[in-house]
Amino acid sequence: xxxxxxxxxxxxxxxxxxxxxxxxxxxxxxxxxxxxxxxxxxxxxxxxxxxxxxxxxxxxxxxxxxxxxxxxxxxxxxxxxxxxxxxxxxxxxxxxxxxxxxxxxxxxxxxxxxxxxxxxxxxxxxxxxxxxxxxxxxxxxxxxxxxxxxxxxxxxxxxxxxxxxxxxxxxxxxxxxxxxxxxxxxxxxxxxxxxxxxxxxxxxxxxxxxxxxxxxxxxxxxxxxxxxxxxxxxxxxxxxxxxxxxxxxxxxxxxxxxxxxxxxxxxxxxxxxxxxxxxxxxxxxxxxxxxxxxxxxxxxxxxxxxxxxxxxxxxx
Ligand code: BDR
Ligand code: CA
Numbered sequence: 001x002x003x004x005x006x007x008x009x010x011x012x013x014x015x016x017x018x019x020x021x022x023x024x025x026x027x028x029x030x031x032x033x034x035x036x037x038x039x040x041x042x043x044x045x046x047x048x049x050x051x052x053x054x055x056x057x058x059x060x061x062x063x064x065x066x067x068x069x070x071x072x073x074x075x076x077x078x079x080x081x082x083x084x085x086x087x088x089x090x091x092x093x094x095x096x097x098x099x100x101x102x103x104x105x106x107x108x109x110x111x112x113x114x115x116x117x118x119x120x121x122x123x124x125x126x127x128x129x130x131x132x133x134x135x136x137x138x139x140x141x142x143x144x145x146x147x148x149x150x151x152x153x154x155x156x157x158x159x160x161x162x163x164x165x166x167x168x169x170x171x172x173x174x175x176x177x178x179x180x181x182x183x184x185x186x187x188x189x190x191x192x193x194x195x196x197x198x199x200x201x202x203x204x205x206x207x208x209x210x211x212x213x214x215x216x217x218x219x220x221x222x223x224x225x226x227x228x229x230x231x232x233x234x235x236x237x238x239x240x241x242x243x244x245x246x247x248x249x250x251x252x253x254x255x256x257x258x259x260x261x262x263x264x265x266x267x268x269x270x271x272x273x274x275x276x277x278x279x280x281x282x283x284x285x286x287x288x289x290x291x292x293x294x295x296x297x298x299x300x301x302x303x304x305x306x307x308x309x310x311x312x313x314x315x316x
Pocket of ligand 1: 013014015016040125126151160166167168240241
């Protein structure tokens with residue numbers, strides 16, 4: 001089977017960076033580009049972080065294209081308390097040698113997708129602003145995207161930014177609404193499953209047996225996250241964004257359900273809440289597949305193995 005060709009749309013972000021590393025370490029995946037958005041950090045910081053992580057992984061041939069500066073309707077938010085001021089914890093990343101590609105991520109996504117209809121999968125692991133803008137700007141876009149694998153939402157679980165809402169959806173619920181109703185085949189990876197995939201200190205100690213910029217980066221990146229791990233029961237750092245890639249590299253670890261899912265963007269206390277029509281009360285068909293269970297420990301083990309292999313190839 002040829003590798004699955006994907007573009008990651010991202011706001012790096014500690015676990016975003018770990019997702020890039022996992023994609024680069026996985027022969028089942030060909031990472032074709034990173035498009036950036038505001039979210040965990042500003043667009044400028046997100047774009048610099050994306051370039052720097054690719055530099056660290058000796059993958060600076062992969063294009064990075066900067067996208068949305070603000071959400072569609074809401075003001076800009078950032079989550080420095082979780083991801084650190086730099087966006088990637090306390091890590092010191094190399095200064096990127098490459099620059100972002102000219103142009104806007106929304107135009108890049110439209111151009112790439114229309115050039116090869118139904119060939120490219122897009123993995124949005126930040127707020128959905130760029131994807132919604134592409135859908136609105138080019139009416140042919142939605143029909144030409146092969147699939148979206150989205151990290152976002154909390155379907156049966158509580159939220160992580162408000163009692164009800166998950167961060168990526170909360171930052172741009174209007175964009176999520178456009179995307180959820182676009183007709184693009186969607187797989188949603190919500191908090192319900194990402195909270196099962198926890199990177200713990202014992203895992204970092206194992207990785208550090210390999211002396212590599214990759215293992216040192218992972219350690220420093222997750223330190224900030226460990227400091228806030230009480231929200232996950234005091235255990236570790238959730239591999240939210242990397243888990244989207246399980247749909248390609250280990251689909252057997254996820255239990256998916258066809259479901260109609262919508263998002264509240266009415267501005268009240270439930271703003272950004274995602275909810276599933278489990279009993280078919282709307283009478284409307286499913287609009288996505290949602291991961292409701294995951295074999296978290298097996299995914300963490302797979303992640304560690306892939307990082308060990310990558311780390312052995314990057315030793316300077
Ligand atoms: C999501 O929010 C971000 O902070 C993480 O990178 C992840 O994409 C989890 O709610
Ligand atoms: Ca993210």
